[in-house]
Amino acid sequence: MTRRSIHGKASTGLPSPVEAWIDRYKHDGGLRRFVVYFAFALILVTFSIILHDDGFLSSSNLLNIGRQAAPIAVMAVGMAFALAAREIDLSVGSVVALSSLVAAEMVGNYGFLIGVLVALAASVLVGLVNGLITVKVRIPSFLVTLGMLGIISGIARNWNDLQSLPIRNDRFSGLFGAGGLGPVSSLLIWIIVVGGLGHFALHHLRWGRHVLSTGADRDAANAVGINTARVKISALVASATAAGFAGVLLAGRLSIGRHDLGEDYLLTVIAAVVIGGTNLFGGRASVIGAVTGALIMAMLNNGLILMGLEVADQRIARGVIIILAVALSMREAKES
Amino acid sequence: MRMTPALAASGISKSFRAVQALNDVSIELHHGRVTALLGDNGAGKSTLVKCLAGIYQPDAGSIFVQGTEHRINSSRHARELGIETVHQALSVIDPLDVAENLFLNREQTRGGRLGARIGLLDKRRMREECAATLSGLDIRIPSLRRSVGSLSGGQRQAVAIGRAVAWGQKIVLLDEPAAALGVEQTQRVLDLIANMRDQGVAVLLITHNMDRVLAVCDQAVVLYQGRKCAEVDVPDVTKDDLVSFITGARGTG
Numbered sequence: 001m002t003r004r005s006i007h008g009k010a011s012t013g014l015p016s017p018v019e020a021w022i023d024r025y026k027h028d029g030g031l032r033r034f035v036v037y038f039a040f041a042l043i044l045v046t047f048s049i050i051l052h053d054d055g056f057l058s059s060s061n062l063l064n065i066g067r068q069a070a071p072i073a074v075m076a077v078g079m080a081f082a083l084a085a086r087e088i089d090l091s092v093g094s095v096v097a098l099s100s101l102v103a104a105e106m107v108g109n110y111g112f113l114i115g116v117l118v119a120l121a122a123s124v125l126v127g128l129v130n131g132l133i134t135v136k137v138r139i140p141s142f143l144v145t146l147g148m149l150g151i152i153s154g155i156a157r158n159w160n161d162l163q164s165l166p167i168r169n170d171r172f173s174g175l176f177g178a179g180g181l182g183p184v185s186s187l188l189i190w191i192i193v194v195g196g197l198g199h200f201a202l203h204h205l206r207w208g209r210h211v212l213s214t215g216a217d218r219d220a221a222n223a224v225g226i227n228t229a230r231v232k233i234s235a236l237v238a239s240a241t242a243a244g245f246a247g248v249l250l251a252g253r254l255s256i257g258r259h260d261l262g263e264d265y266l267l268t269v270i271a272a273v274v275i276g277g278t279n280l281f282g283g284r285a286s287v288i289g290a291v292t293g294a295l296i297m298a299m300l301n302n303g304l305i306l307m308g309l310e311v312a313d314q315r316i317a318r319g320v321i322i323i324l325a326v327a328l329s330m331r332e333a334k335e336s
Numbered sequence: 337m338r339m340t341p342a343l344a345a346s347g348i349s350k351s352f353r354a355v356q357a358l359n360d361v362s363i364e365l366h367h368g369r370v371t372a373l374l375g376d377n378g379a380g381k382s383t384l385v386k387c388l389a390g391i392y393q394p395d396a397g398s399i400f401v402q403g404t405e406h407r408i409n410s411s412r413h414a415r416e417l418g419i420e421t422v423h424q425a426l427s428v429i430d431p432l433d434v435a436e437n438l439f440l441n442r443e444q445t446r447g448g449r450l451g452a453r454i455g456l457l458d459k460r461r462m463r464e465e466c467a468a469t470l471s472g473l474d475i476r477i478p479s480l481r482r483s484v485g486s487l488s489g490g491q492r493q494a495v496a497i498g499r500a501v502a503w504g505q506k507i508v509l510l511d512e513p514a515a516a517l518g519v520e521q522t523q524r525v526l527d528l529i530a531n532m533r534d535q536g537v538a539v540l541l542i543t544h545n546m547d548r549v550l551a552v553c554d555q556a557v558v559l560y561q562g563r564k565c566a567e568v569d570v571p572d573v574t575k576d577d578l579v580s581f582i583t584g585a586r587g588t589g
Binding site: 019204205206207209210212213216217219220221223224225226283284 | 411412415421423427428429430431432436440441443445454455456457459479
């Protein structure tokens, strides 16, 4: 019998990586995948020109942007997984505060390692509760985590009567904020480490592929036997753990634990992730994009301050940017 | 003497509350043969496939796989027994590439036992095996690294079918695999079904299209209001015969 191929024009065997890359570029999103990096470059150049006299490009200011971006970037990596699994975690800000308080409480008594581990364990626990309620009781995660936001921030406020807890541990502060390797701040190193881990997990671990599959088409993922309930729980645990680590970084930089750390980060984090090319409604995620988005948000924040905008105006500007980013994200989702 | 059927179901009944969807239906699928499952809307075709695929549990009757009786209690169990279903709604994941889809939840890992534990993907090996499997079925995809969402409907369907065959599945249930496809792509899916048959796969094909039945099927089972009303060898019948079975105008038994 004559055999016909499913697709007429085709190369035989495996194409070279370069050919494959070009093919993907042409047919698989193309330029759109790189929008966030162009935006980053554009904003960097624009601010460099108009804020030249305000010292935007000075090394101390750039370092400052990096430091500001670190907790946002770390949280954005975790949030990218939650969104990829078609869930959302609104409790991340409160987890930052909880983690900073736990770390402050433990580091003084048991040393920095135990302090960090217990702070992360507490965050994992919050993520686990978020995930279990979302999956088992079938309440949308935005409601579960909104409730959790209230509970955890309440606990954080009661913790030490709204007072901050000082952390006096040079190794802790050095590792998670104040110190660094030569001129490179440890915070920048943590951005690279967490971003690299997240990217690796998304693309090279079975778990990352399953998170993406679950968010893209839960029925299809179930049909091939993926335990999508467990995948969703694990994605919410990842998001809470990342927020907990962001809390450790803030506690390290400021040498305190306090109930309001991370309080107003939520919108910034979601904006960073969505600008970075992660779909707000699951099935598409980019960790490197999320980190770049966090750098953009920190750069905007810094630029708006240097321009002399009031705090209130900064909030307005940020809100506008978020709505624009989400609108773009939804338009893309409809197109594809 | 005939070989043991790849899949044999006998006396399958299934009701949903007051509605009897299947009533004492028996069917046999053989290696290297394509069986058409025909019937009007609501005749019970999809219910029967779901019973065979482990999605529904029949109220009565027994299912034999390669001659051994099994109670298939989940779609995972069905897959372990070598039964793969390609549903009408495609079960491919758009953002994953072709090789990742083919190996979804059966990923190859590298890095020994630790790698297997953390699920470290061996992407190169998966792509190579994927290329070998697809070319064995004469399925050509422009690039295995391209996301499935960027492929045409026919190519996506081919990936879904390729996945069923890639796993050495000897029994493949296809629920209207060409429903959303154009003429050219439909022809290619039919060729693919013929390729599977030549490789000894037992295929069950649900379709409304009589031309497809005559083109590719060896035997046909017709359901009418939840009962089997005809079981025929396709070369012995005409299109008109099949249509009259489906509408209930006549039956063989």
